[in-house]
Amino acid sequence: MTNPITPEWIALDWGTSNLRGWAMQGGAVLDSARSGDGMGNLEKTGFESALTALLAGWNVSPKTPIIACGMVGSRQGWVEAPYRSVPCKPLSESVVRPTSDAFDVRVLPGLRQTTPSDVMRGEETQIAGFLSLNPNWDGVICLPGTHTKWAQVSAGEVVSFETYMTGEMFSLLSTQSVLRHSVGGEDWDAVAFDNSIEEALSKPEKLAARLFSIRADDLLKGTSPEVSRARLSGLLIGAELSAARPYWLGMNIAIIGDTSLATFYARALGNQGVPATIADAARMTLAGLTAAYRHTKDAR
Amino acid sequence: MTNPITPEWIALDWGTSNLRGWAMQGGAVLDSARSGDGMGNLEKTGFESALTALLAGWNVSPKTPIIACGMVGSRQGWVEAPYRSVPCKPLSESVVRPTSDAFDVRVLPGLRQTTPSDVMRGEETQIAGFLSLNPNWDGVICLPGTHTKWAQVSAGEVVSFETYMTGEMFSLLSTQSVLRHSVGGEDWDAVAFDNSIEEALSKPEKLAARLFSIRADDLLKGTSPEVSRARLSGLLIGAELSAARPYWLGMNIAIIGDTSLATFYARALGNQGVPATIADAARMTLAGLTAAYRHTKDAR
Known part of the structure; x- marks a missing residue:
């Protein structure tokens, strides 16, 4: 049996559906692990054992710093890390620790906006990661996913943001x-x-009439599944782009997301004459957690 | 044991989720029955036994006429009753009979529209029922439900129609x-x-940004469930009204639906200065099936 890895610290992305961890040495990844023990699948008392299971293969002591972001810090999570109000830097120096004898976990808080009401948990860490790799970057960051976020970033702060349920709508409607x-x-x-992006952007008030036509076109004209699927995706992303227009029109855009989804958004924006940079979501999360770890180390 | 009822004919409303039957004497209801044996819950071979179970309490012979409308006539139903193309009268004299030794079932066909593609099955019978009770009525009929239909009716014919997934969207998003x-x-x-209807009608292009704010307002301001529920309903119906505007603006409107849903639509239209008559959905179905029965009797 080989010696287990002894990480300097642990990075955790603990979302609603999944738990993902990285064994870290400074900014270098020694190993990674993941499980389905997302916040939504756990009882309040189940977080510590979920973490024990995830870290079983590594040599982790009660003093190993563990930096976590995401829904683990929500009211239904392990410990509530209260939202910070924008405008503010995406990373906070104040973290919240759940009660645990086995682990030194530090949960990063999410962000809130009062008018209009909005919240994020986890995306602020990706934004922080992007800014740590692109210092002095100003513009708008789009983070497509189940709940897509658009965030206006200036002088290192998140100024405002807006959430769209596009991914969740696509999932519900398509399944x-x-x-x-x-x-x-x-x-x-x-x-x-x-074509569907264009249709939604040019006549956003007609969207509600377009969805069922996907089914009717299939029944009456035998439209192929790949056309129907692209239409549904295009109509929903187009409706989002219509509402988010003030966020992207004439702006410097970065997209942080999984490759395929980020590519769809970049294509849609490109067709509107708006070029966008794509950054990988997992890489930005890790960069943000690394920046947070360095903050807490410096603060000691 | 009392003698079972011997109906002159049977009226059937056979939809995706439910099966509903009436024992009829001319236009009078002798008795009614219902079950969960909707088309969506049955195998291709299960329709006859589902009908046997529904009619068990009545004295029904293989010669008793049974008039059926709804998804029972779809490709996945008992027998396919091909769509008729609008513009046309809502009721056809040609019915389609499934193979059955036990029952004389006549399935009414639905309607199709080529441009833009659209289909209905069952609503055409409700429209026929409304027109049989309101001869020479011209205007627009709104049939709210899982898939809401708006139909333009003139000179006894359905001229055009449009389907909205509003009810299904509300159900998926709210549960x-x-x-x-x-x-x-x-x-x-x-x-x-x-307020939400007004918001959706005045800024339909912003709808996609409004949905998540229902959740965020609850998290940050503790908005009550009755306000949140009404907002979701108002935003979705408002989006529908925005797209369906050519159907209702300045028109004579009848709403055929279940009381509570019909009342929401009537309220929303009333706020836009458009009065609407409400007609009960089950009553219109029965009136339509009765009109169809009389057609087939006259045609013999």
């Missing part, structure tokens, strides 16, 4: 609504996507 | 999305509903 019969598979037609 | 935590219960705030 549970009557449209599920028409949008199966993973294939995707680029022309239908572009 | 399965992150909003489920905020919109629980059955209570409903009228002022929040009115």
Whole structure:
């Protein structure tokens, strides 16, 4: 048996559905682990044992610093890390520690906006990661996902942000609504996507009338699943772009997301003449957690 | 044991989720029955036994005429009754009979529209029922439900129609999305509903940005579930009204639906200065099936 890895510190991305950890030495990744023990799948008392299971392969002491971001810090999480109000820097020096004999866990707080009401947990760490790799960057960061965020960033602070349920709507409509019969598979037609984005942007008030036509076109014209799927995606992302127009029109845009989803957003924005940089979500999370670890170390 | 009822004919409303039957004497209801054996819950071979179970309490012979409308006539139903193309009268004299030794079932066809693509099955019978009770009526009929239909009716014909997934979206978002935590219960705030309708109608392009704010307002301001629920309902119905504006603006409107849902639509339209008549959905279905029965009798 080889000696287990002894990390200097642990980075944790603890979201609603998944738990992901990295064994770290400074800014270098020694190893990684993941499980399905997301906040949404755990009882209040289940967090410590979920973490024990995740870290079982590494040599972790009660003094090893563990930096966590995401829904683990929500009211339903392990310990509530109260939201900080924008405008503010994406990373806080104040972290919140859950009660634990086994682990030294420090949970990063999310951000809140009062008018209009909005909240984020986890994305602030990705934004911090992006800014740590791109100092002095000003512009708008789009973070597509289940709940897509658009954040205006200036002078190292998050100034304002807005959340869209586009990913969750796509998931519900494509797997549970009557449209599920028409949008199966993973294939995707680029022309239908572009046209639907354009349709949603030019006539956003008509969106509600377009969704069922995906089903009717399949029934009456035998439209292929890849066209139907791209239309649904294009209509929903187009509706988001319509509402988020003040965030992207004439702005410097970075997209932090999984490659395929980020590419869809970049394509849609590109068609509107707005170029966007893509940054990998997991890499930004890790960079943000690393920046947070350095903060807490410096603060000691 | 009393003698079982011997109906002259049977009226059937056979939808996706439910099966509903009436024992009829001319236009009079002798008795009614219902079950959960909707088309969506049955195998192709299960329709005859589902009908046997529904009619068990009545004296029904293989010669008793049974008139059925709804998804029973879809491709996944008992027998496919091909769509008829609008413009056309809502009722057809040609019905389709499934193979059955036990029953004389006649399935009414639905309607289709080519441009833009759209289909209905069942609502055409409600429209026929409304027109049989209101001869020479011209205007627009709104049929709110899982998939709300707006139909333009003139000179006894359905001229055009449009389908909205509003009911299905409300159901998915209120029970399965992150909003489920905020919109629980059955209570409903009228002022929040009115404001949300107005918001959606005046800025339809902003809708996608409004949905998550229901959750954020709850988290940050403790908005009550009845306000949150009314906002979700108002935003979705408002988005529908925005897209359906050519159907209702300055038109003579009838709403065929369940009382509570029909009342919401009537309230929203009333606030826009558009009065609407409400007609009960089950009553219109029965009137339509009765009109269809008389057609087939006359045609013999």
